[in-house]
Every structure is written in C-alpha cells, then in structure tokens.
Amino acid sequence: MFLLSLNILYMCRYRHLMMDIVGLLPHSKKDVKVQAKDNKSATLNELVDLKSCSSCLFFECRKKRDLYMWVSKCPSGPSAKFLVNAVHTMAELKLTGNHLKGSRPILTFSASFDMHPHFQLLKELFTQVFCTPKDHRKSKPFFDHVLSFAILDNHIWFRNYQISVPHHGTEKLERGALDKMTLIEVGPRFCLNPIKIFSGSFGGQTLYENPFYVSPNLVRSQEKRQKAGKYVKKVKAKQRRRTHVISNLLEPDELADVWHE
Incomplete structure (x- = not known):
C-alpha cells in the first residue's frame, strides 16, 4: 500500500488530477494537506509510517501554478x-472509455525505459506504486484497463485505456484472442518531466539529474524578457522616427499661405 498527499493545491485541475489517480488505484490511501517547509522528508516519512504504507505519491504545488510530483x-x-505538465483530467476530456472502479491495471512501458539506468529505476518505481497487489481487499480480481508509460523528448507520458472486448450474443471470446480486443482511452492524461532521482526517501544523495530540465521560473522570465524586448523596440523605433524628422526638415512652401490671405 502507498500514500497520496496533497500540498497547497490551488488550481482545481491539480486537485481533480489527484482524485482521478486515487480512483485508478484502489490500494491507495489519501491524506490531508501537508505543511512541511523545513523538514519535509521526516514529516512525510512519519505520515507514511502512520498509514502503514510502503510507497508515497506526493503532489506539491508552488506559486499556485507549478505542480511537482x-x-x-x-x-x-x-x-x-517530477514536474507535471500537460494535465488533462477525466472530467475535462470527456472520453468515451470506461472501466470498472477498483479493477487491476496492466502496466505497459515503452522500450526506451530499458535503454538507460535511470529510466530502468523509474520503471521499477512506477511498477511498485501503480500495480495493484493481487487479492487486495479493495480490488477486483480481473484486468480491464491499461496504464501506459511512454518516453518522448525525455518526458514520460501517462495514458489510461480501457480494454474493450466485443460481445456477440452469448458467445465468449477465446482466450488469447488479442486481435479482437481494442483500447479506448479513459483518462486522465499528464506528462512527467524528470528533475532528480535521490537515493533516500524525499532526499539524500543525487543519483541522477536531468540535464535538459528547465525551471518554470526561467521559462516565465524569458517570456517577460521577450515581451519587454518588443516594448523596447517600439520605443527605439519612435526615437529613430523623431530623430529622422528633425534631421530632415522640409523647406517652407511659398504657396502655403495663399488661401489664408
């Protein structure tokens, strides 16, 4: 079992995302908001121990706009x-897929997870967290949806699909007839941008640091500089125009005051 905790989630979308994940994982336990700025590691580990869990998903919202997991x-x-991007909840997407609540998921990973050691470690983490234990008291004893983890542009993309099996009257589908099964997306959708991997729980020695990670604060500062650059260009253009007009004054026209006499 594992624990999910919510920290200052201001945006309604992030709160709905957490509730969607709780619905996908019947073996999870959720807790109230956590205020732990000084010693977050000790507080969360103690909370996980009180809940008798072995894993933890912790959602942390900063500046009321950036979601970290x-x-x-x-x-x-x-x-x-991770930095969570491209969040789309079930209620927002309104997809046609639907599966029973509490059913066990099939986890699929793209081949890129086996190409690098840090992705292999993340694959094992996701397997232990998102895979519902067999014979859990809150889970259904069958599989009817797939949780997909794929790597693209050094980001991990999460998708949830329903396994749809066509029924023709009372005929049962033969075991192993995968060609007759289809996948229908259910949701939610989100993208994980890896930041760091630590040896300990919520800290410790850094095992991996993403060299391609760009902080959201840096992205916003660059956008502000671009907008400020447009304003500076307009000001400089007005100054050039004013200087051009002053340096190229037109000679007075002799017939300019003819109609004023």
Whole structure:
C-alpha cells in the first residue's frame, strides 16, 4: 500500500488530477494537506509510517501554478521528483472509455525505459506504486484497463485505456484472442518531466539529474524578457522616427499661405 498527499493545491485541475489517480488505484490511501517547509522528508516519512504504507505519491504545488510530483519508497528510498505538465483530467476530456472502479491495471512501458539506468529505476518505481497487489481487499480480481508509460523528448507520458472486448450474443471470446480486443482511452492524461532521482526517501544523495530540465521560473522570465524586448523596440523605433524628422526638415512652401490671405 502507498500514500497520496496533497500540498497547497490551488488550481482545481491539480486537485481533480489527484482524485482521478486515487480512483485508478484502489490500494491507495489519501491524506490531508501537508505543511512541511523545513523538514519535509521526516514529516512525510512519519505520515507514511502512520498509514502503514510502503510507497508515497506526493503532489506539491508552488506559486499556485507549478505542480511537482514525488514518487518515493519509504522510508529508505529511492525517490524521484517530477514536474507535471500537460494535465488533462477525466472530467475535462470527456472520453468515451470506461472501466470498472477498483479493477487491476496492466502496466505497459515503452522500450526506451530499458535503454538507460535511470529510466530502468523509474520503471521499477512506477511498477511498485501503480500495480495493484493481487487479492487486495479493495480490488477486483480481473484486468480491464491499461496504464501506459511512454518516453518522448525525455518526458514520460501517462495514458489510461480501457480494454474493450466485443460481445456477440452469448458467445465468449477465446482466450488469447488479442486481435479482437481494442483500447479506448479513459483518462486522465499528464506528462512527467524528470528533475532528480535521490537515493533516500524525499532526499539524500543525487543519483541522477536531468540535464535538459528547465525551471518554470526561467521559462516565465524569458517570456517577460521577450515581451519587454518588443516594448523596447517600439520605443527605439519612435526615437529613430523623431530623430529622422528633425534631421530632415522640409523647406517652407511659398504657396502655403495663399488661401489664408
């Protein structure tokens, strides 16, 4: 079992995303908001121990706009920190897929997870967190949806699909007839940008640091500089125009005051 915790989630979309994940994982336990600025690691590990869990998903919202997600094995680690982008909840997407609540998921990973050691570690973390234990008291004893993890542009993309099996009257589908099964997306959707992987739970020695990660604060500052650059260009253009007019004054016309006499 593992624990999900919510920290100062201002935006309604992030709160709905967490509730969607709770609905996907019947073996999860959720808790109230956590205020732990000084010693977040000790507070969360103690909370996980009180809930008798072994893993933790911690959602942290900063500046009321940036969502970070921690995936940790408690209390010894390892743990990983992600920036969550491209969030789309179930209520927002309104897709046609639908599966029973509490059913066990099939986890699929793209081949890129086996190409690098840090992705192999993340694959094992996701497997232990998102895979519902067999014979869990809150889970259904069958599989009817697929959780997909794919790597594209050094980002991890999450999708949830329903396994749709066509029925023709009372005929049963033969076992292993995968060609007759289809996948229908259910939601939610989100993208994980890896930041760091730590040896401990919510901290410790850094095992991996993403060299392609760009902080949202840096992105916003660059956007402000671009907007400021447009304004500076307009001001300089007006100054050039004023200087051009002053340096190229027209000679007075002799017939300009003819109609004023």
